[in-house]
Amino acid sequence: MGCATLYALPHSLPPTMPRFAANLSFLYPDLPFLERFEAAARDGFTAVEYLFPYAWSKQDLAARLRGNGLQQALFNAPAAGADLVSVGRAWDSGARGVLCLAERQDEFRYGMALALDYAATLECPRIHVMAGLLPNAVLRESLLQAVADRLRWACALAAEQGVTLLIEPINLRDMPGYFLNRQDHAHEILDAVAAANLQVQMDLYHCQVQEGDVATKLRRYLPTGRVGHLQIAGVPDRQEPDAGELNYHYLLALLDELGYSGWVGCEYRPRLGLQPGGTTAGLGWRQRWSF
Template identity: 45%
Template sequence: MSGLRFCANLKWLFTELPFPERFTAAAEAGFTAVEYASPYAFSPAFLQDLLQANGLQQILINTPTGAPDSPLRAGAACHPDFQPAFQAAMSQALEYAAALSCPFIHLQAGIEPAGVSAGRALHQFEENICWSIEKAEKQGVILLLEAINLRDIPGYFLHDYHLAAEIVRRINHPSLRLMLDLYHCQVLHGDISHNLMRLLPLAAHLQIADAPTRSEPGSGELHWPFIFRQLEQQGYRGWIGCEYRPLHHSVESLNWLRRYQSAGR
C-alpha cells in the first residue's frame, strides 16, 4: 500500500518567514510540492524561479479575489452583476497556472449576492463554471470546487459539500472535480468517515487541518491515523495540502507527518 503525498500550503505554513523564503523552508522540511491561494502579488517568472531553485512542484492556486471589504472578497463566480470581473479573474488564474505548470485551480464561488435568489446565484455559478471549463480544458487544468464553512467565511455561497458534489455530477466534465477540505467538511457536516466514502470519488485534491481550531492534525477532535488509513484503503492517489494554522512553530507542527512517515508508509 503506497503512502499518501502531502504538499505545504505556503499561506499557512512557514509564516515565520517572508513569503519567498517559505519555498526553501518547505523543501528543507521534506516537501516536494506546494500550494497557496494567491500568487498574484508576484510575477509568474519570480515564482517559477523559486519553485525550480527548491525542486518544488506547484499544485494549486485559487482564482483571484477582490479587496477584503468588497463584494468580491471571496470570488465572483456566483454574482450575476460581475461576470466580466469573474472572466478576467479566471483568465489571470489560467495564465499563472500555465506559467507555473500548476494542474489545479480552486474556482472560488464568492459571497452570496444581496438581493439575488439562491437559484439565480446557483445558475450564474454554474454558467461561470462551464465558461471556465472550456478555457481550462485547453491547457489541461482541472477546476476544483470547495465548500467552505460560514464560520470562517460568513456568507460564502458554496457552504455545502453535497451541493458541490451535485454540481460536479450535473456538469459531468473531467475538468471539474472537488477539492475536499476535511476541516471544512467536518465543521459543515461531521461524520467525516461516511462523508469521505461519499465524496472522495469526486475529489482530485484534498486539504487537511484539525477541527475545531484549524490547527495541525492531532491538535483537535479528528482521529488522523484512522483517516489516513481510510484514504489509503479507498485508493486516494492525489496530493493532500497541509492548510492549517500551526499552534506554535511550523517545523514543530509537522510532528504528525513525521509520525505518519515513520510508520513505514
C-alpha cells in the same frame, strides 16, 4: 500508508502515504513569502499550494519552485478584480470570489484568464475557483443555473491547456454567507456542469465544522474520482492535525484504503504561530503517522 493491523487495503496493494503539500499562505508565517519555498523543501515537502500568486511575478515563483525541487499543486483564481491592482486588494477588502455574482462577469473572465496565465508558467494543473458570498436576500437555488453556465465556460477555457478547475465547500463559521458550504451541493454543481475537468476540493476541516461525518463522506465521494484535492487541519482551532476532534490517524489511513493518490494540502495555522521555526517544530505528526 496503510497499516495491516488496522486496515485491509484493497487488492493487497502495498501501503502508501498521502502526498502532503505545504500551504505557504498558512505555514512558515515567520518567514517572508518567497523564503517559504526553501523552508518547505527543507522539511521534506515536494509540493506547495497557497491562496494567491498574483502579488509576485510568474517568473520569480517559477524560479523558487525549480530551485527547490517543488511542484505547484494548486492556487486560487483571484477573489475579485478586473486589473492587477484591484486583484491584489480584493481578498483584504473582503472579496471571496465572484462566481455567484452575475453582475461581475467581466471580473470573473479577467480572473480566469490571469489564473490560467500563471498556471501555464508555474506548470500548475489545478485552480480553485472561489464561489463568492451570497448576495443579501438572494436564494442560493436561484443562482445555480448561472453558476453552472459560468463554470462550463471556464472549464472549456481551462481545458485548452489541460487545467482542472476545483470548487470547494467552505464552512459558514469561518466564512459567513459563502455560496458553497456542503459536499452534496458541490457534487450537484458538478452534475449540472458536466465537465470532465471540474472537480471538488474537499477540505476536511471545513467539512467537519459544517457537516461532520467526514469518514462517511470520504467513502462516498472519493471512489467517484471527482475529488481532485484534499486539505487538512485540526478542528476546531485549525492548527496541526494531531490535535482536536478529528482522528487524522484514522482518516489518513482511510485515504489509503480508498486508493486516493492526490495531494493533501496542509492548510493549517501552526500552533507556535510566528515563533521562528514554529512550523518545522510542529511537523512531528508526519513522522508519527508514516507507518
